[in-house]
């Protein structure tokens with residue numbers, strides 16, 4: 001049976017990790033919104049659909065095409081809901097309520113939200129309660145789960161994120177189940193280049209170079225410099241990639257290769273988020289690329305959750 005296309009709007013779109021995962025699962029992205037100029041460059045280099053390059057606060061959803069699904073990997077700053085709790089009803093500056101503004105105009109059948117694991121515990125659980133309440137009072141049935149990238153995809157990164165999926169249709173909600181853990185795992189060295197450009201390598205101009213040289217002995221692990229000591233990640237996964245990789249210093253994880261000790265390259269960071277080799281980088285500074293891939297999502301995890309949503313929709317229709 002031919003199923004209708006399920007259309008999506010991608011809010012807080014970043015560089016399109018959520019868009020790519022949804023697209024691979026068969027969803028059709030109609031438009032997106034992102035305010036960061038560099039992230040917009042990466043997004044537009046890889047997608048043809050309309051990208052509104054501005055703050056979400058400046059967009060009026062009444063003037064935008066209707067979609068079946070709203071997707072949003074919204075930033076953590078959206079957690080400041082103190083005014084709401086005190087009953088002021090003042091939701092200015094709280095990005096979660098911008099998502100609700102779009103929901104109230106577009107009335108999507110599905111919501112795909114992604115955030116840091118700690119969202120559930122933030123403010124003693126009050127933030128999460130508010131989020132669930134806001135969704136349920138609009139008639140959504142909600143399922144949520146924390147998934148770790150290295151358990152739900154073959155990508156060896158330790159990245160625990162909460163996925164919140166909301167459905168207007170109770171039967172689809174009941175049919176939906178989060179994916180099962182995978183047994184397939186890539187090794188760290190499968191994602192590393194054997195050697196790369198000189199600029200990524202450390203040398204004796206770095207004060208702690210002698211420690212790196214002595215202690216970095218394993219080619220299939222990822223290390224981190226922690227102010228005064230070297231940390232080896234022994235569980236065969238890359239530590240969580242974060243936006244502060246773009247801030248310089250020694251925030252980019254380290255590896256040993258045939259030429260010496262060096263930082264991960266932006267392309268390797270892209271691989272640790274499950275982006276394909278064909279994902280294009282625009283001509284922007286490496287610091288912007290590091291930040292973007294730290295801020296992004298693990299594409300295969302998005303894809304596997306999205307496929308389960310698609311399965312539930314098809315089962316019910």
Ligand SMILES: C[S@@+](CC[C@H](N)C(=O)[O-])C[C@H]1O[C@@H](n2cnc3c(N)ncnc32)[C@H](O)[C@@H]1O
Nearest residue numbers: 012013014015016017018035036055056073296
């Ligand atoms: C956690 S990242 C999302 C990453 C994205 N889901 C991806 O797959 O790459 C949050 C994004 O929200 C954007 N952002 C933050 N505040 C915004 C606002 N007021 N309006 C529009 N975008 C905003 C940031 O620039 C950042 O790219």
